[in-house]
Amino acid sequence: MRMTEAPYQVLLYYFYVEIADPDAYRDEHRALCESLELLGRIIVGNEGINGTVSGTVENCQKYMEALRNDPLTAEIEFKIDPEQGHVFPKLSVKSRTEIVTLGLGEEDFSPNETTGNYLNPQEWKEAMDDPNAVIIDTRNDYEWKLGKFKNAILPPVESFRDLPQWIKENREMFEGKKILAYCTGGIRCEKFSGYLVREGFEDVNQLHGGIVTYGKDPVVQGEDYEGQCYVFDERIGVPVNSKNPSIIAHCVHCDEPCERYINCSNKHGCNEQHFSCASCEEKSQGCCSDKCQAIISETIS
Ligand SMILES: [Zn+2]
Ligand SMILES: [Zn+2]
Numbered sequence: 001m002r003m004t005e006a007p008y009q010v011l012l013y014y015f016y017v018e019i020a021d022p023d024a025y026r027d028e029h030r031a032l033c034e035s036l037e038l039l040g041r042i043i044v045g046n047e048g049i050n051g052t053v054s055g056t057v058e059n060c061q062k063y064m065e066a067l068r069n070d071p072l073t074a075e076i077e078f079k080i081d082p083e084q085g086h087v088f089p090k091l092s093v094k095s096r097t098e099i100v101t102l103g104l105g106e107e108d109f110s111p112n113e114t115t116g117n118y119l120n121p122q123e124w125k126e127a128m129d130d131p132n133a134v135i136i137d138t139r140n141d142y143e144w145k146l147g148k149f150k151n152a153i154l155p156p157v158e159s160f161r162d163l164p165q166w167i168k169e170n171r172e173m174f175e176g177k178k179i180l181a182y183c184t185g186g187i188r189c190e191k192f193s194g195y196l197v198r199e200g201f202e203d204v205n206q207l208h209g210g211i212v213t214y215g216k217d218p219v220v221q222g223e224d225y226e227g228q229c230y231v232f233d234e235r236i237g238v239p240v241n242s243k244n245p246s247i248i249a250h251c252v253h254c255d256e257p258c259e260r261y262i263n264c265s266n267k268h269g270c271n272e273q274h275f276s277c278a279s280c281e282e283k284s285q286g287c288c289s290d291k292c293q294a295i296i297s298e299t300i301s
Contacts, residue, residue, distance in 0.1 A: 006082030009060040010233065011040075012212060013067075014099065014187035015076040016048040016111050022095040025049075030093040036063050039088040041232070043099050047110055049073065050099040050187055052233065054086045079185055079212045087233040102191050103161035109194060116181060116193025116204035121217035124207045127180055128224065134177045138163060138192045139184060139230070142273050146237050146249055146261060147211075147227025149182060160188055164195060174201060182207040182214075184229060215240035228259055236261050252288060253280035266292035 026044045040053030135152040189206035196204045215222040222241035227248040251258040264270040265286035274288040287293040
């Protein structure tokens with residue numbers, strides 16, 4: 001699909017900058033989004049802004065202009081996807097202490113002071129081939145199950161805030177290595193790579209703009225990314241690799257390659273996001289397991 005044919009866009013962005021009064025900024029920002037009929041999720045904090053929104057092409061353009069015209073966020077970068085309609089059910093604009101939750105508390109710092117080296121997609125591609133490189137996926141387990149970089153280390157954490165503890169327990173995997181950290185759009189790695197630097201690791205690098213930017217780069221074209229990229233909207237997954245694409249996820253029931261990510265119908269007892277092909281979804285009534293299916297069958301009868 002050509003960009004011009006899609007009437008909507010999805011924007012993904014973040015910007016680390018000191019915002020003196022996050023609550024006031026949030027209220028003003030919400031009014032801006034409402035006036036442009038944008039939907040999505042935005043978090044504002046003392047340390048900056050993090051958001052993803054959908055809207056018409058025209059309104060998304062106006063939104064980007066508004067942020068670029070504000071001296072505070074003039075340097076902000078947007079990742080833009082063409083879409084046929086909104087990909088969010090509503091608009092949420094919130095203020096929080098951290099715009100991504102690494103949960104460092106007193107130890108918290110600004111990535112504008114400490115962060116890892118930035119690698120653009122082509123530099124990242126080369127670095128992945130370095131024999132001393134270790135690639136670490138800084139996202140949550142349900143994200144990398146849908147797709148990841150080839151040979152990446154996949155920490156089994158359900159939440160970003162659990163990552164520092166996991167690093168402490170697995171330090172030897174990274175000692176003396178060229179560390180390559182990546183996430184969806186780059187925001188988590190800004191903080192996480194800074195955390196690694198502060199922990200004393202020396203060769204810490206991050207994929208600038210994340211998987212999304214890597215997939216859009218005209219030279220690397222997503223090469224050696226396996227599967228799709230998990231996104232926090234109705235699309236759930238977006239393609240990344242147009243050079244050597246593959247599917248890494250499998251239907252939990254029949255084990256066929258499958259990227260349909262659905263929530264278990266046992267909503268209150270489980271709700272687990274799992275891969276299921278269409279025919280298995282029907283047979284299992286949308287459940288992730290026989291156990292869950294037995295529970296919902298009981299509730300129905
Ligand atoms: Zn199946
Ligand atoms: Zn279940």
